[in-house]
Amino acid sequence: MDELLSEFVAETQESLEALTNVVVALEADPSDRARLDQLFRFFHTVKGSCGFLNLPRFERLSHAAEDVLSDYRTGGAVPDPATISAVLAVMDRIGELCVAVDSGDSLPDRNDEHLIATLRHCHEVARATREEGKARADMSPAGGDAASRAAPASRTVRLPLVLIDQLMNGVSDMVLARNELARKLRAQGRQPETDAAFERLSACIADMRDTISKTRMQRVDRLFMAIPRMVRDLSRELGKTIALGIEGGDVEMDREMVEMVIDPLTHIVRNSIDHGIETPAERRAAGKPEAGSLRLSAYQSGSQIVIEVVDDGRGIDVDAVVAKALAAGAVSERDVARLSEQERLDLVFAPGITTARQVTAVSGRGVGMDIVRANIERIGGVISLTSEPGRGLAISIRVPLTLTIIPGLVLNAGGLNFAIPRSAVIEILHDSNPAVSVARLGGALTATIRDTRYSMIDLEEVIGVPMAQRPGPRSLMLVRSASGIPYILAVSQVENHEELVIRPAAPVVMAAGIYAGMTLPDNGQPMLLLDAGGIAQVARLPLVAETVDAGAAREDAADRRAASYPALRFIELTGEERAIRLSLVERVEDVPVEQVLTSGGHCRVRIGDRLVPSPHPVRADQVPPGARVVTCLRIRDGVRELCYPVHAVVDISEVPVEMDLSARYGIVAGLVLIDGRQVEVVDGFALMAAVDGAAAEEAARPVRCVIADADDMWNREILAPLLMQAGYDVRWRRQDEPADEGDVLLVTAGEQDAVAAPDGNGPDGEKAVIRLRAHAAPAGPADTSIYRYDREALLGALSSFDGERRRA
């Protein structure tokens, strides 16, 4: 059953249970405003949710009750018992409907109207007479006939978060206790029996830790569950046709985070449909397909989840936005003249701006993009727009993966260890790097990296500890401040990368302004999580926004950008040093070697439960002996992704756009000089095309397999999944439908060899018929059937038909 619906039902039932007492108490003391409010809120919530879920009966009932109650709330009058029992009857009916919805039965629409009428009548009478007991109408409390209905298949319980956190803490305690026990056991030498028992315990604890962590995590695609329904309803309402595409991520994020993103996302989708996508007539006139396209996708990028909503509507009219912003007083004429195109577009996020020409029922009621942005930012996310007037709008939301577990870097300053969220760090360099020059002017530190100047501060100075003397270069971290302007935080050393469970620190610690929380790594030494934005503030770094003449600098930067681009340098498995455009690399990941698979000449890498194509395999002699993981570049062009195994990643460098094209071959686009060395530049296009070609070939493959006997269990449960897995399109044969040219018919050879192949195809299957037999041995020399568990032969036969078809 629809998860949203079951959640609604569960919530409603829970509230109903809680409210029964409230109603009774209200009856005892009708003047109790708090209880009245509580009741009102319940009906209000039900009405709101069921309008969304399209449950008209719930809506009618709750609407009527809400109406009556709101009258009492505003009128200050005291509800009489008759009205209250009428309200109770409505609540009972809602409860029955819940059970019906849950079990999938339909409850006869007997007397909802009667109930509502009774309620209204009670209310009217009470209002007219303000006397008790006059309107004791027949309430016909709809009896408990629904109570015995079947329980739903999948049951859930809702738990307070505190309980789960306690559980998580308990498990962490167990892990620490286990580690201690392990140390003690090792100290006592080998005791096979004890060790085996300990191993078992250890495995149990690890399993338990995983399970508990999962209780907080949820698949990202739950975000999209409500979308198809909403798009359907809205497009009907607005008379638009919309082709919706949803690409769910295979990543999981914190439940709390999912809840926080649902609302802004819903708002964005509504906006897209309402203001973005045009009516079919307008689209025809603009030379676009009648159906507007709306594409939602979610994927993981580093430590963030990126959620994109892309439509091909009219985009945002920047001039209209500017005009609105001026009218609303959000900006002044002078400001506008200084703004870049993107900044003008971002005015959409200013309070009180809507691009709707008129206020519609769907959106444009003043709850604008400013609220959306505020909601996203509240959870540490970022929202950005890319608009192409007349061609569409792309909105991307980036949110941190989870509120509680983050990838962090452990660093050392003044002999103390600290952690910093990896997402705050843009780049790490050693101060011995020739690309960096540090200057001190009047006590202020400035670091110049590749021609860009940054404010710089030593962490030791901020926290007031002496700088530890140690050999080797210091590490400079380019980190993001709260305003988004990066600065350099210098530390003794960046030690390693760890997944950290972040917990809030005590107020007295947070008051220092430089910490974001604390964490307990596996070594049992508590560590503080640094707040990059806070440090900049405490250190009073001048992180001023770009000034007026920054426009020129920006153009400069743009020029430079045109002449060069950042590229990731890496060593191929075969030893060559190559570079690839950094923007193509989504992230770098270590993948266990055994997850790199080659089949049918194509190489794929298993990531989670998906297979991602890879341009080349990993041969055993290419990885160091004993190595269990291979470094992979995850490359993405927005639609297609691939996994590129490499020997090692070297560095990020600015690579000139101009290169020596004479060296072009295969996936290599040409040669460039980086620091006096020749580096081959990987041609992203050729790379994608190579993999895409392989995929396209596969896409062309689906031959329709028509399975003759749809009732046969084996056909249904074993054969069909096998064929689908192999990429074939599986159909069940209907007697009245002749097989199409090119279809392959699969027939199970029975005892009598009943290959009553229809439609004139010879019984021997000269045409595309594959006969399967249940016995391993053929029935005789003339038996051309295939043993049904001989997968190779079956797929072989299918692909030979396939080949024939293609030649034909």
Add this chain to the structure above:
Amino acid sequence: MSTLYLFARIAGTAVALRTDEIEAVVRLKEVSPVPGVPPHVAGLSALRSRVLTVVDAATLIMGAASAAPPWPDTGRYAVMCDVGGHSYGLLVDGVDDIAAIATPPLPLCGRVDRAWEPHAQGVVENDGRSHFILSIARLLDQCGSAQAA
């Protein structure tokens, strides 16, 4: 009705802490220092999977002037408690006794040291000795505000 008190010493002064505010008394072997915070925050300490914010009661009450003694190898006693959802360890000199006291708190008598005045809520007698009654929650509340000042 009697109240159960934990009798301890802070900066050489006998104090009584209500046991319903206390989770446990632990001996902390080491703390990880927290730079950039007021001196009475001694650091963080892990107790199994919990992280305690360790507050030195003597420094908090007497002020930064009373230099904290070097951390002894044997560890220091800390009263563990939970205030506002955060776990704290309140460092004390030592713990003497736990006893139920039937008599209600006595008012303060004599000229109380300025440092103790805001914290002492009364006096209880145990074993013939007087103890200041302290509220841990209030003490730690002041720990935040003392820092703001």
